[in-house]
Amino acid sequence: MTREEKATVIQDLTATLADNTTIYLADISGLNALQTTNLRRACFKANVSLSVVKNTLLAKAMEASDKDFGELPELLKGNTSMMLSEVANAPAxxxxxxxxxxxxxxxxxxxxxxxxxxxxHLIDALSDIKSKEEMIGEIVGLLQSPAKNVISALKSSGGKIAGIIKTLSER
Structure with a gap:
């Protein structure tokens, strides 16, 4: 690979890192062709992009990026695959x-x-991370539940004040 090709790959990786907020680094060495194909299929079904990267080029792209990758460049040894996703827990x-x-x-x-x-060791914790959509759904559900209780109390009592007070006191 020439210097120009390496520079282009580093630029592409830097742009990829800038565009994604969920980046997993994994070691898939030792998988045979069938297992690798099955992994790629599983990634495709989960809307996860899987690509094998050269460690030195990825390290340079991380260095050139505006993001702080902390200890991740130090982990770039051996076989490294990069998994990208819009959903934080999908690769896990x-x-x-x-x-x-x-x-x-x-x-x-x-x-x-x-x-x-x-x-x-963090794979279980990462798989339990909730996506943004799941969190919004839970918050909306929590906000709606008190209103639903009041509405059901009003409907069940037929609108009479004594029935409303009785229903509310029971809850």
């Missing part, structure tokens, strides 16, 4: 699901919404 769930059949992939680290996670 793909890794967990795939590890039911195989010991790989192993999570090296992750960058999620300006937070750096290092180590494979």
């Amino acid at each position: 769930k793909v890794i967990q699901g795939f590890r039911k059949k195989s010991a790989k992939p192993v999570l090296k680290g992750a960058y999620i919404e300006e937070t750096v996670y290092v180590g494979d």
Whole structure:
């Protein structure tokens, strides 16, 4: 690979890092062709982009990026695959699901919404992270529940003051 090609790859990786807020680094070495194909299919179904990257080029792209990747450049040893997703827990769930059949992939680290996670022991915690949409749904549900209680109390009593007070006192 020539210097110009390397510079182009670094620019592309820097742009990719800038455009994504969920970046997982994993080791998929040791997987055979069939297992790698199955992993790629699982990633595609979960809307996760999987690509194998050269460690030195990714380290330079991280250095050139505006984001603070903390300890992640130090983890770039051996085989490294980059998993990108819009949903924070999607790559972790793909890794967990795939590890039911195989010991790989192993999570090296992750960058999620300006937070750096290092180590494979965090895979369970990362898979439990709720997406932005899930959090909004929970908040809306919590905000709606008191209003639903009042409305159901009003409907159940037929609108009579004594019935409303009785229903509310029971709750």
